[in-house]
Every structure is written in C-alpha cells, then in structure tokens.
Amino acid sequence: MRKIAAFSWMLLLPVLLVAGGLVTGKTKYTKFEPGDKVLFETDFRDCPVGEFPEGFDKFEKAVECVKFDDHIWIAPSTDNGMRLWKKLALGGNDFSIEYDLLLNPESKKGINPKVKMRLLTQGKSEKEWDREAHPHIDEPYDLTFYGDRIQFGQVGKLMDVRHPSVKKLHFALQVRRHQYRVFVDGKRLASIPFQAKAHGFEFVFWDMPAYGALLSNIRVARYTKKEAKPTPEKLGIGVKKTKEGMKLTVPEKVLFGFNEFILKPEAKEALSVVGDIIRENPAKKLIVTGYTDNVGSDAYNLKLSLQRAQSVADYLIYCEKVDSKLFEIVGKGKADPIADNATEAGRAKNRRVEIRIVK
Structure with a gap:
C-alpha cells in the first residue's frame, strides 16, 4: 500500500482542465426550468x-x-x-x-x-x-x-x-x-x-x-414542488455506515474512462453529491482510496489507482471547497477486490474509488 499527501495545486490543473474541460458544478443543473x-x-x-x-x-x-x-x-x-x-x-x-x-x-x-x-x-x-x-x-x-x-x-x-x-x-x-x-x-x-x-x-x-x-x-x-436533491444511489454511489463513520464507493464508470485518471464531465454531479454528504457529516479525516482490477502490472495499477484517488480529492478540495487538511490519499492498485476478477462484471466492480469519512 502506498500513501501520499495531496499534490500541490499546480499539479492538479492538468487533471481538471483536460479532456472535457474544467470539471465543475456549472453543469449540475444545465437546464433551466421555470416556476409553474x-x-x-x-x-x-x-x-x-x-x-x-x-x-x-x-x-x-x-x-x-x-x-x-x-x-x-x-x-x-x-x-x-x-x-x-x-x-x-x-x-x-x-x-x-x-x-x-x-x-x-x-x-x-x-x-x-x-x-x-x-x-x-x-x-x-x-x-x-x-x-x-x-x-x-x-x-x-x-x-x-x-x-x-x-x-x-x-x-x-x-x-x-x-x-x-x-x-x-x-x-x-x-x-x-x-x-x-x-x-x-x-x-x-x-x-x-x-x-x-x-x-x-x-x-x-x-x-x-x-x-x-x-x-x-x-x-x-x-415552484409549487420542492426540487429533489440528487441521491447517491441514483448516481451509482454506494453508501455504507462503518464503526468509524461512513464509506462511499464510487465505481469507475461514474468517474473515469477505462485506464484513465482524468474525471469525465458527468463525474461532477456524483462528486457534488459526495461533497454534500461530507458537509452533512463533519469529519476528522477523509481517506480517499483508489482501486483497480488485476489486469496489467502491479506498478501500473498502483500508479493509476493513486492518480484516480488524487483526481477525486482534488475535485472535492478545489470545486466542492472541502478542507484539504482533512485528506489522506491512498493508492492500492489491485488489492482488496470486492468481486471476482475472473469476470468482466467483477473487474468493473473492483475498479473504484472509496471515500471513508472518519468522524
């Protein structure tokens, strides 16, 4: 297991600014709906x-x-x-x-x-x-x-x-x-x-x-009806209570393209909901851990998992304004699979990022 402190903000810019443009909350509510x-x-x-x-x-x-x-x-x-x-x-x-x-x-x-x-x-x-x-x-x-x-x-x-x-x-x-x-x-x-x-x-x-x-x-x-707040489950985010607080699991398909660590444009909605959950559950520490499947070398998977965890943390810090001092960034590569790597469906589940909210 490899742990590393958050990179400097200068290093995060390529992650946020390439492939699909800056990933922000500006397209969370892209369509204007007038009051009824x-x-x-x-x-x-x-x-x-x-x-x-x-x-x-x-x-x-x-x-x-x-x-x-x-x-x-x-x-x-x-x-x-x-x-x-x-x-x-x-x-x-x-x-x-x-x-x-x-x-x-x-x-x-x-x-x-x-x-x-x-x-x-x-x-x-x-x-x-x-x-x-x-x-x-x-x-x-x-x-x-x-x-x-x-x-x-x-x-x-x-x-x-x-x-x-x-x-x-x-x-x-x-x-x-x-x-x-x-x-x-x-x-x-x-x-x-x-x-x-x-x-x-x-x-x-x-x-x-x-x-x-x-x-x-x-x-x-x-508006005669209240606006529904996006729920984690509808966006594919797993939410589980733990002894230390809470664990959020976000699948690869929600955040990244295959073998990529740059956030997809649609990832912003999911991470905005993650930001809301963090604000609603004040934490002493936020541990962001990236995982891959078992395809490829150990060194490659370790690096990719760490880059993905960093991308998620950077978004939460710079776009959702979560305190950077709370973060611990972890890359675990193919370790700790939650499904069978012998099947494509299992490998897809293993490619994920987990955010542990430690209260």
Whole structure:
C-alpha cells in the first residue's frame, strides 16, 4: 500500500482542465426550468407605443412602450435612463425570474447600454426602495448587463457580449434549495448561496442613449414542488455506515474512462453529491482510496489507482471547497477486490474509488 499527501495545486490543473474541460458544478443543473405558478407576467402586448407600461408599482425617469420586430418592449425615452420596480412576495426560496433584453441595433457603435436587475431583499424598507439607485455598486444578487459583458453581483464577469452582433439575450434566474442560479440563453453561468428573502425586483437602465436597450417578456413564478436533491444511489454511489463513520464507493464508470485518471464531465454531479454528504457529516479525516482490477502490472495499477484517488480529492478540495487538511490519499492498485476478477462484471466492480469519512 502506498500513501501520499495531496499534490500541490499546480499539479492538479492538468487533471481538471483536460479532456472535457474544467470539471465543475456549472453543469449540475444545465437546464433551466421555470416556476409553474405565475406571479407576474407581461410581454407588453397591450401597451400602446409611447405609453407607460402597466403592472409595476413605481417608475423613475422617462419610460415608454416601443415596437420593434412586431413585438412590444419598454425602454428609456431619454438619455437619462429609467428605473422601475415591482413588489412581490418571493420569499427566500423556490422562485424564478425571466426576461429578455435587446440592444437597439440602431444605436451608435461603441455605446454599451447598462441594465441591472436587482432583487429587493429583506431589510429594505419602502423608503429605501425610494432611494436614489446606485447602479455602479453591485449588491450580491445583482445581475448586470454592461453592453459588452454580463456581471453577477460580487462574483464578477460571467461572459463577454459582442455588440452589435447580439440581437436578444434571454436571462433566467432560479432560486432553488437556497441556491441562486443564473442562466443566459439557456446556459447556466453561475450559482451562489441565496441567504435572503426577496420582496420584489427592480430594473435600472443607465449610461445609454434614449432607446439604447429594450426590455420585454418578464415572467416571475414560484415552484409549487420542492426540487429533489440528487441521491447517491441514483448516481451509482454506494453508501455504507462503518464503526468509524461512513464509506462511499464510487465505481469507475461514474468517474473515469477505462485506464484513465482524468474525471469525465458527468463525474461532477456524483462528486457534488459526495461533497454534500461530507458537509452533512463533519469529519476528522477523509481517506480517499483508489482501486483497480488485476489486469496489467502491479506498478501500473498502483500508479493509476493513486492518480484516480488524487483526481477525486482534488475535485472535492478545489470545486466542492472541502478542507484539504482533512485528506489522506491512498493508492492500492489491485488489492482488496470486492468481486471476482475472473469476470468482466467483477473487474468493473473492483475498479473504484472509496471515500471513508472518519468522524
């Protein structure tokens, strides 16, 4: 048996960055699913051009309905921008917000209109809602379109946007299981913990010419069913209580390709669940052990098993933020088989990584 301390973070980068890209939680919830109980929805179809839109609680500055490509949008009608907000009892969980933004293709080149969607969170009184907006200051849950980029609160830049090639962007925000997830054009870009209660939302347009950016298709909804948390068993993870704590067994097919130690893209969901289990079961030590079947030389299998254990530990440390000081990395090669190596099914069971949670 060979034991080794965790490699330096510089050595782990090739493991995480090759073959399928960086293995992170960004594709854990790849598909946006809107809430099923609509609280507020408008595409402004009944708003005459030049009139104020209905359905909002307050406005600041000049805003009006406009028509573009046979669709009704709202936009600031002067160079001073606009601000509008809506009070809704969204609470601290299980709601979604969607909207479309369109850069006016007739705007001058080099102009990057700025639009912020801000949640009105717990603690903001009515008077504070009436405050002068400070769009240049990003609060934790602000989603801001800067014309050439999209920025999320204090997380920073999420993506670049090329203007004027972009025509329309669909933004979708999802708060489920106290996670605030951001999707743009169907792609999940970020997720942060949501530790507040929302009483509504507001849009702030600034630093743009009149009609520089258009807004429409706003939909706010609640989820009537709680989001199911992925279970270890459904992902092929074995869970067993032990005298010292708990043992998690993850088969090779969940984590790696045959004879490989680089994590597969789909491994991220399983290891995210492992990270949840570790957080729910505080440990004094985490022993990550890699195993192979008996095919190949002892030296090769020992090295491969150690590399696989290290890949799993690295993901848990750098993507699931588990304390690196807890880890012990072990490579056992073909030792301790749990099935018959004489059959392919048995060899597949032996190729595994075990995580022992020592309490």
